[in-house]
Amino acid sequence: MKICPICKSNKVMLYMGGHFGKYECKKCNYVGNLILEKDEEKKNKKRK
Numbered sequence: 665m666k667i668c669p670i671c672k673s674n675k676v677m678l679y680m681g682g683h684f685g686k687y688e689c690k691k692c693n694y695v696g697n698l699i700l701e702k703d704e705e706k707k708n709k710k711r712k
C-alpha cells in the first residue's frame with residue numbers, strides 16, 4: 665500500500681503510467697519519486 669508523504673493519503677497512483685518512476689497523489693496533487701510504503705495487513709505478525 666502506497667502512502668503520500670505529504671497528506672498521508674493512499675490515493676497514490678503511478679505518474680504517467682510509471683514511465684518516470686514517479687507517483688502522483690490524487691488528493692494533494694503531489695508528484696515525486698518519494699512515496700511511503702505501508703503494510704495493509706499486519707495481523708499475521710509472528711515472532712519465533
Ligand SMILES: [Zn+2]
Nearest residue numbers: 668671689692
Ligand atoms: Zn497527497
